[in-house]
Amino acid sequence: MTDLNGISDVSVVKDEEHELPVPSIWRPVFRSIVSAFAKQDYQVDLGVLGVLPITSDTANQIDEYIQDYGETLIELPEDTWETSVCIWMGTRWDVLIDLWTEGEGRSDMILSAKVSESSSGFVFEVYMVYVP
Template sequence: MKSVVDAFARGDYELKDGLSGVTPVSGETARQVREYIQDYGAKLIELPPQSWDTSVCIWMGNRWDALVDLWTEDEGRSDLVLEVDVSEADAGYVVAIHMVYVP
């Protein structure tokens, strides 16, 4: 998850270089993430370890749904979250990115 947020903080919303264990991001999802972060008006920073203290996940029977708290330069922990689901795969886990928003 950290590598996804780190890429978003660099402005790589399409994850152009690909990330192991992360499904490709559609153009529509990349656009939504970029626009929502830009509209929020703060600079996203890399995911700090303390983000896991407040992020949440729930087991849905065949996957984990998670809301990961995002951090910005000015605010620290922001109101933004990254919504993903995490499924088991042969070699570990696969993360699917859905959107960034303020719940």
């Protein structure tokens, strides 16, 4: 599969039986999304290539959840990839990204997203931020 930047990655696996690490090809996209969230830009107004627009309802949910959590969200460190996972659901991947805060390091919050294939690469849809 080739992404919108023309990069291919054979490590994107469709395995319905096992959670797998988040493919390295997707990591810059998730870093960009969380970077925007850390700046309280929950609709990712500057846009990230391949990411579907985040609705105002979803952005408000993310904002409220992070505010209620009571910690300051920070950008993703490299360690997040040791515990963040994805799983193939038959038509798309469900992805869970561990989020980090200033006070805790790795927090209990996660970013839930869906990744699909399209003719131009991967399409990323932010679903929600929450504590499982």
